[in-house]
Amino acid sequence: MSDSESSRPTEQWGSKLGVILAVAGSAVGLGNFLRFPGQAAANGGGAFMIPYFISFLIVGIPICWAEWTMGRYGGKFGFHSSPGIFSVLWRNPLSKYIGSLGLLIPVVIYMYYVYIESWCLAYAFYYATGDLDLGKNPASYSNFFTELTGQVSDGAIISGDHDSDGRVEFALQPIFWFFLITFVVNFYFIYRGLSKGIERFCKFAMPLLILAAIGVAIRVLTLPEQPLPEPWPRSLPQALPTSQWDTLKETALAPKTTPPEMRKSVVTAFNHYFDGIQENQEGYDGDIPVLPPVGFANSDQGMGIAMGYLRAGDKAEPYVTWLHKVHEDLSQSQKLQLQDLERSQTSLVTELQATVKAQTLLKAAADHKGAPPPAEAMAKFQEDEVALKEQLKGITAKRKEIIASTGAGAMPSLLPFLVTINEKLTNDQWTEAQERYAALEVARLRRTVFNGLGYMWNPDLSRLFEANVWLAAAGQIFFSLSIGFGIILTYASYLRRDDDVVLSGLTASSTNEFCEVVLGGLVAIPSTFLFLGMASTISVIEKGSTFGLGFNTLPAVFANMPAGRWIGMIWFGLLFLAGITSSLSMLQPAIAFLEEGFNLKRRASVSALGLMTLSGALTVIYFSHNVTALDTMDFWVGTFAIFVLATIEVILFGWVIGIKASFAEAHRGADMHIPRVFGFILKFVTPVFLLTIFAFWLQQNFADRVQQMFDNPAVMLTVLYLIIILLFMFLLISLAAEQWRKIGLGEKEVAE
Template identity: 30%
Template sequence: MSGNKDAWGSRIGLILAMAGNAVGMSNFLRFPVQAVQNGGGTFIIPYLVSFLVIGIPLLWIEWSMGRFGGALGHHSTPFIMDTMARNRLWKYIGVFGIWTNIAIAAYYCYLESWTVAYMVHSIKGSFLGLDQGEVAAFFDSYISLGTSTLGIPWEPFVFFILVLLLNTYVLSQGLQKGVERVAKIGIPLLILFGLFLAYQGATIDAGENGAIHSSIEGLNFLWTPDYSNMWSPSVWLAAAGQVFFTLSIGMGTVHCYASYVKAKDDIALSAMTSGWMNEFVEIVLGSFILIPISIAFLGMDRVQELIELGSLSLGFKTLPYLFMQWGDVIGILSSFLFFSLLFFAGITSSLAMGTPWIGFLKDEFKWKHSPAAWSFGIIIFVLGLPTIFLYKYGVFDEYDYWAGTVSLVVFALLECILFAWVFGMDKGWKEITRNAEIRVPPIYKYIIKYVTPVLLLIVFLGSVFTPKDNDWEGAISGTWILDDSSIISKLRNTGLKEKLANASDSETIAFVTDQLFYVNASRLLLMVVFIGFAFLVYIAYKKRQSEPINPPH
């Protein structure tokens, strides 16, 4: 019997914490960029379909698995999954639910620290008087550990330490006094700040403060349907991928949070509430800030160029400049609120990432809560250092690709198979509907069993065999050339090897050679960490076998 007695203080606290787990920085940075790149208004159709047939089913699966395992004294995925199947291998598949969170937190806390640094720089007025190029140069200098206006040596490292200490301290306070308290403060403030910025973004007139267009044109650009892309496989794969990003499914955090729900409590309505709260933040608030403001001041062509560089180019390299166009006071306030909003979105997610590891140590090795929380901080510190000091070599992106993208789909597919086909859909359906406060549509029994796993398999295979430039139509009808972003090409380092082969100067050759080394080393490090966690699960399993069986009360 686990000595893990942590619990949620209230249902609203649980829902806000679950919503905080789901609401992350991608709601405001990644979603609008994905929408623009994939057909504007038509993107919302495959996005909502993916939410209904992948997102909601996986939320119900993970909530019910968590509650089921929690009733048996398990608060992390290795032994939650172990209780649902006789095959001993499932507990090692459950390692994904610990490893993924640790690996993501290692770079996510660093990303989170950028928002704190930018909050400070906003208040200090560091962005006043800078043009867009100078703001972009500021970011490049910052992440390269260059000199900052604060005069702090290794400034990114210092802010990373501060953010990591804050995360670890909050986790050490437990669910009620730590995670739940932050969610009750952070999520309402996030929504309040988002509403203010959405109003500011939606009311820009052409010619006002130098705006080229009105914000309405930006919204039209974002949501005007392009039906020619409607049935493009790349659009549907992008939509399904965004659902993973935005709901934090396939990670193990939902299982862990739900494991502290009482056995008699509803999970069907709670899962829907937290899921739709996330959708409101993403679709409504996320749509009215980044793209409309950028297009209003920069024009559509320039925004298209920046989008090709990624969402971070708009968020950190561009928005501080755009906010300052509203005048010193409103500009500083808006910039501060935006990065505060991102911070609250970030910390409510990173706190969730620490809970599976803490639950595992408390359940299996009888650790006290505080030491378990601080061990999380130590691991993230060590694993996060390469993302800071080797950022320019792509280590940050490697962590994000393997842990924050590929792992989510793989684990979600396997847990769906476990729940619907191994544990059994009849038993699984009883878990979902037990004490449910809403009527779960019976069609979902078949969606979970057949539709969701098939779609997850398609998403995974699409990631493995991604064609050049995401041209699925051309690949299917002609020669299939793998894109550098495909899993196969990533493993082969195709893009880097081509860059090395085409390099003509010694400096570029040396840099790409170093990059190849650090990229491969980071993958090896992540693999070693996974094997280490699997070994701990093995030790815990052997320990359980040697102990007398005491049924949970």
């Protein structure tokens, strides 16, 4: 071995605990506390945990062990980056270029992840200063978040207002400075190296993060039951000034008012209410629990029922009395049944509308050609339409059966007032709409934390037959454990040749699962349920936005909590810490590559990587409209490339190296052995599972994503940027390979 190679700087972990906490830190991040609870609640609650833990056992743990083992093996040959490690795992000229994914993935994810971290830092700071006290209206926080992150337009973060001549003034917005602080903090610890920087920070940050999460979880679990709000037609009169309520009521009573027009007036009234509470204006009562209409209550039919109630006046009292009687008599399980029926009906109605629309389009296309529509296709659509209508009839009948079981008698009808509403519905349709609206009212659960936990964890076993649920579970495991990133390969390569990888890998994964399932599952959804209620919680979950839950909804939840300002500060401080522990790990693979490929010192490699990642981060910051660049990078690198790399790793471990040789390497110095059944799982089950999931995923997402490149120039530019980065990495790998060949690196094991 040449002098140049032997002088190349080498690093090692300071302790076994340090490497476990560092690997756990790379996995524990925003996905644990925001993405996981939303995924679980949206995909069957407790039922989601079945495919989740199956994915953990046949994908998460096996790939984790494979990465730890292959990383340590590559480290024996002096390699600490995936191109070098792949070159000794598979002695093929192409292997090192396949390993480029292990550089591309963490580097690109860092480019946008560090920006998201800065959002958390900004929120924690604004909570500490009191500037994030925006009241109880989620819309206020949504507007704040949109403006803070520059989603209004591209370039909004680096430009200010227009001057007197109409020109845009150059002005860096506050979030840019939070980004710079976050960027510098990351590189400070990265520059200090593996043991003095990353390991030392994770030893401090991980226990603090877990303690903070436990503290917030305890606070949520000990919150008292919240009053159950009445629907807005009965609660707003008590919460608004008389003049404002009279104006809203006049709109409802006006014969020409349509439900969509009424909805606009209701939205305006709620905005006035939330603003009035925040500014302590006279006439607004913040002690009255009031929630905006969501779901069916916010539809045209639901708004029509509310208008009919207001038009009925005192004559609606029998209906209100009946509602209270049914609500009291229904059991918890019956209320949950009614909620399940509502979700099923919403889904079926959407499917029915799509079927009817497809028939209309097919007929229109045939008429345009002057020919009859395809008989077979039309027959299939009509058959589907009949089947869907039958299912809807079954839901209506079941709903009536549940309510009738209370013995409260027939529902007092508002039909004489509903038929006066400017909406083209038959009497039967109005009656069915009132029954559906009433079922939502009587199915309201007591707003306790434990009912919130029940909503999240009670299993809906019918969801197990949906492919999307399994896709979501597998995707969450990838996202959560950081497998397929290339990070664990690099971290494990710094282990000594007899350091344990089996128990260490299992411990790091278990730490992540504790943070995700136990701590992440106890905060976001239960607290949202407690303060915003069932309907609003469902609405948030159905939107499927991690950002919406974390930065729009939870701040409104904290605003309802005693000492919510400080809970919010701790929560977003926790998210910032979780983000930092993850992002610190993302650049080590590329730093290791620059050091071993070009014999660079730490300062030079960190500086070079800093410039590259800064260019990518600025791309994300500039193309801020609807977070376009961030979303594009997250899809093509943070999802697509991760699936590809993880699948390649499993094939390498199980087929190229072979299970026997792989397990022999894994068991060297191991405190425990991998159960033999995992040999079969790693060789057959995991790759088949991954390829199946990947095929379904491509079918659902790939075509739309490709089309986006042609529809949106910002998406195309971001993809081109990613391609340039990948080609640049190919060039660097080619140059590094020549250097390795000259010094003989990788040909034999190196001395420790």
